[in-house]
Amino acid sequence: AAGVIQSPRHLIKEKRETATLKCYPIPRHDTVYWYQQGPGQDPQFLISFYEKMQSDKGSIPDRFSAQQFSDYHSELNMSSLELGDSALYFCASSWQGRNIQYFGAGTRLSVL
């Protein structure tokens, strides 16, 4: 069965650069969530979208923005990167905002 696809899998950036992470949800899933997980930490919710509209907002920095497109894929845009942004970024999807979320393999971002 198709899963959540995230790209790229690994990304290395310098401080103050920008990064764009992409997420392709499971087919027919219309809800996308973004999470950040620092080393040894639990995942922290950033933001979610349902039917291309922002649905819930967590601890997403103002330097980050995200959107969901007409084909339901989502992009997380990160600007003015800081060392502390180094983390695993997970995307998850669900159908009609159902409780169970299906996670992608994540993008490992390293900011040098």
Added chain:
Amino acid sequence: SQQGEEDPQALSIQEGENATMNCSYKTSINNLQWYRQNSGRGLVHLILIRSNEREKHSGRLRVTLDTSKKSSSLLITASRAADTASYFCATANSGGGADGLTFGKGTHLIIQP
């Protein structure tokens, strides 16, 4: 402090033994979920228990929920080496639909062969 605190933070047992992990939360919930994460990989949903349920089983997993104590436990019976992973409980921010999940700190489970 954070919703969904796990206890213990690390647990090492022998293969074949049972593993019990506990989780506490602070706000009222509609349901509580448990997820598993292999090192550096994505989270996988294991089981969901609704607030009006006290116990739920799925294969070798048994979850309990005590809403009066705002706590839940995950029991893995007859553990296998492949069960080595981190386990997180998670609650939805407001119990609604497209709400983000708040995860606990996680229990790192190591199954010794």
